[in-house]
Amino acid sequence: xxxxxxxxxxxxxxxxxxxxxxxxxxxxxxxxxxxxxxxxxxxxxxxxxxxxxxxxxxxxxxxxxxxxxxxxxxxxxxxxxxxxxxxxxxxxxxxxxxxxxxxxxxxxxxxx
Amino acid sequence: xxxxxxxxxxxxxxxxxxxxxxxxxxxxxxxxxxxxxxxxxxxxxxxxxxxxxxxxxxxxxxxxxxxxxxxxxxxxxxxxxxxxxxxxxxxxxxxxxxxxxxxxxxxxxxxxx
Numbered sequence: 763x764x765x766x767x768x769x770x771x772x773x774x775x776x777x778x779x780x781x782x783x784x785x786x787x788x789x790x791x792x793x794x795x796x797x798x799x800x801x802x803x804x805x806x807x808x809x810x811x812x813x814x815x816x817x818x819x820x821x822x823x824x825x826x827x828x829x830x831x832x833x834x835x836x837x838x839x840x841x842x843x844x845x846x847x848x849x850x851x852x853x854x855x856x857x858x859x860x861x862x863x864x865x866x867x868x869x870x871x872x873x874x
Numbered sequence: 875x876x877x878x879x880x881x882x883x884x885x886x887x888x889x890x891x892x893x894x895x896x897x898x899x900x901x902x903x904x905x906x907x908x909x910x911x912x913x914x915x916x917x918x919x920x921x922x923x924x925x926x927x928x929x930x931x932x933x934x935x936x937x938x939x940x941x942x943x944x945x946x947x948x949x950x951x952x953x954x955x956x957x958x959x960x961x962x963x964x965x966x967x968x969x970x971x972x973x974x975x976x977x978x979x980x981x982x983x984x985x986x987x
Contacts, residue, residue, distance in 0.1 A: 766917070795974075797977075802883070802979060803979060804878075804880075804963060804977040804978055804979040804980055805918070805963065805977040806977070807974055807975070810974060820974065852917050854917070861906055861908055861923075861965065861967040861973060861974075861975045862908065862920050862923065863910075863920065864920075865917030865918050865919070867915070867916055867917050868915070868916070868917055
């Protein structure tokens with residue numbers, strides 16, 4: 763079992779470009795999350811989903827959109843990338859609260 | 875406003891000694907607390923958790939202590955090993971508000987041989 767797989771692992775974008783980060787899980791978990799980690803900032807929740815077809819905003823949702831069309835996939839989109847979105851992005855899953863998460867290995871995104 | 879605070883960015887400990895990582899929180903609605911460990915270029919991995927109805931939880935070399943009156947928790951690692959060198963994140967959850975985790979900024983632990 764792969765667990766939680768994120769693609770791509772690295773990406774460089776120019777300001778204004780768009781891209782989609784894919785998170786795939788084979789754990790049959792209902793809950794899925796997108797976090798970003800910035801130096802000295804810990805992990806901050808961008809968006810999350812409590813089940814197929816549902817999404818909700820987290821702590822820092824601006825500039826991002828998400829979709830959960832299939833239970834196993836959670837997509838994070840950047841419509842018009844900005845340098846402030848340079849970060850490491852982590853996807854995570856959980857069978858439900860209270861919060862034991864399983865994380866992917868991360869996507870390093872640089873926006874120039 | 876930080877709801878979960880890890881005030882020590884780094885900690886250095888000798889192999890075999892005890893490592894104590896601290897975490898403070900401000901939200902009295904938190905009812906579940908967790909510690910995650912993160913190696914470079916990897917995602918965080920769950921280490922240990924504690925419910926607010928307990929004051930101690932132990933798992934091998936790792937023990938988490940919760941002091942609700944002080945809104946403080948700590949992670950003890952005994953004995954510390956070089957492989958424990960990593961960044962440790964404290965996190966808290968309030969089940970009545972979706973149960974989403976709020977993370978601290980992390981403490982980088984270095985265990986020296």
